[in-house]
Amino acid sequence: MTSKRPFLSWCLDHFSPPEGLLLLILSVIVGATTGLASVFFVKLIFAIQDFAFGSVSGMLPFLGKWIYVVIPIAGGLLVGPLILFAQEAKGHGVPEVMQALILRGGRIRARVAVAKIAASSLCIGTGGSAGREGPIIQIGAALGSTMGQVLRLSDERIRNLVACGAAAGIAATFNAPIAGVAFAIEVLVCGLQMRAFGNVVIAAVAASVVSRNLIGFKFAFQVPAYNMHSTLEIVLYLILGLTAALIGIMFIRMLNLAENVFDRWKFPQLFKPAVGGLLLGLVGLAYMHLPNLSFPAGSAAHGGGLDTPIPHMYGSGFPFIQAAIQGHTPLWILVALIFLKPLATSLTLGSGNSGGVFAPSLFTGAMLGGAMGHLFSWWFPDIGLNTGAFALVGMAALFSATARAPLTAMLIVFEMSN
Incomplete structure (x- = not known):
């Protein structure tokens, strides 16, 4: 039949x-x-x-x-x-x-x-x-x-x-x-x-x-005009790209380690995401006790968003990416988030929660680029470097390292930033 x-x-x-x-x-x-x-x-x-x-x-x-x-x-x-x-x-x-x-x-x-x-x-x-x-x-x-x-x-x-x-x-x-x-x-x-x-x-x-x-026709990030003042900047961007590859490898290995640990853990799958939420919450709680934190208002993409302060590594983190592109973030926070964002993402997704890794990769890349932009500006003050430009390039570089898709990485950053 x-x-x-x-x-x-x-x-x-x-x-x-x-x-x-x-x-x-x-x-x-x-x-x-x-x-x-x-x-x-x-x-x-x-x-x-x-x-x-x-x-x-x-x-x-x-x-x-x-x-x-x-x-x-x-x-x-x-x-x-x-x-x-x-x-x-x-x-x-x-x-x-x-x-x-x-x-x-x-x-x-x-x-x-x-x-x-x-x-x-x-x-x-x-x-x-x-x-x-x-x-x-x-x-x-x-x-x-x-x-x-x-x-x-x-x-x-x-x-x-x-x-x-x-x-x-x-x-x-x-x-x-x-x-x-x-x-x-x-x-x-x-x-x-x-x-x-x-x-x-x-x-x-x-x-x-x-x-x-x-x-509405909105771009995820509002990017100021950047200019290249010296050919030395090309070398600095190359250094940023190589560093992004190393951070990308660290990100991938942290995520794989978290997935393997939770997969091998003899614990009901029903409650594993909650355990990941607990560990993430403890990281966020510790982060919120750090001094002199700043919180961009609203969300940079697709609407108004939330004005209540939440840890920068929570969610997609687009508002703080915007702040890094504008060059409004202190160096120590950028350096901390280079490691805290992959850790938070590994705890979230490794425990069985649901979400993507593209946005965390873009976030980590922006933090890395912004941090290196600060360092390069101190080491080469006469060039007139813009830290926001390094944050933008860092986004594409680290996304390319984690997704192994350089063409997609470049095009996403170009289109998101207009």
């Missing part, structure tokens, strides 16, 4: 549209849907963050700075059941998409998109040191894969739709359609055919158009 075929699959076989037209229409649908999901995801993160560190903090004033411990633990307790509901929602998101492309013909369960949105928004909104780009890549890929499975398309077509969804995720969350296309080609599907390449471009543009119409 044959199983009942989905209505859309029957229509596809009955009308037999040209393959190029079919994939064109599907790529627009995947891109637009991912754009909508990205907007919802970002708004949900801000709503949870405002509630957790604004409303809840106001309702429990007796906790004082211990609120920075309690909120991440609560977030971890909420994330745990979601990870059990869909194991693929655990961790970064990008490795799971690559695994689906290589081992399962691009097939990703539909429940992953729902679980990933919920788990990642709870994690990041309650202070988890992670980015939103990894989750939205996996969400877009899951949407594309689900659409291909419902229509009973071939593995090749499903892989194409997965690449479309991933590119659309980058385009929507970073307002960077070109970087989204580069990411899909450079990281996910290296052997992309020209025909499939066009679909990825269309999906990325569709996602970017939807995101810009709903959120």
Whole structure:
């Protein structure tokens, strides 16, 4: 007895549209849907963050700075059941998409998109040191894969739709359609055919158009004008790049170590994210007791954000990246965050929480570049170096080291900073 075929699959076989037209229409649908999901995801993160560190903090004033411990633990307790509901929602998101492309013909369960949105928004909104780009890549890929499975398309077509969804995720969350296309080609599907390449471009543009119409045409970072005053600066940027490679290796090894420790720990998976939240909270609590900390108001990307001070290594950290690019951050804080941000991200994602590593990589790179910019300015005062320029270059350099995607790294920084 044959199983009942989905209505859309029957229509596809009955009308037999040209393959190029079919994939064109599907790529627009995947891109637009991912754009909508990205907007919802970002708004949900801000709503949870405002509630957790604004409303809840106001309702429990007796906790004082211990609120920075309690909120991440609560977030971890909420994330745990979601990870059990869909194991693929655990961790970064990008490795799971690559695994689906290589081992399962691009097939990703539909429940992953729902679980990933919920788990990642709870994690990041309650202070988890992670980015939103990894989750939205996996969400877009899951949407594309689900659409291909419902229509009973071939593995090749499903892989194409997965690449479309991933590119659309980058385009929507970073307002960077070109970087989204580069990411899909450079990281996910290296052997992309020209025909499939066009679909990825269309999906990325569709996602970017939807995101810009709903959120507004805003760049993540406002960058002042920089000028090169001496050819010596090229050598200094080279030194920064080499240092970023070393810090990137440290970041990767710290994250791998945390994942291995938590994976081998004989403890219920349901509560591991809460343990990671506890350790993260203790780091944040200690950090908030440091003297002379400054806190940029609001969020630099996609809206107003939160005015309540939270540790700089919590969340994506975009407001403090903006401060580093403007050159408004003291050297000692930059140096401390070079190591504290990878530590916080390792505790967050290693314990099974959900989020991306792109934003933490950009954050760490900005801190490294800003710190080295300060040092170079002291060592070569006559050149007139701008520390913010080194922070911007450091973002691309360290992202390239951790993601091993130099083209995507350059394009993301260019598009995020206009």
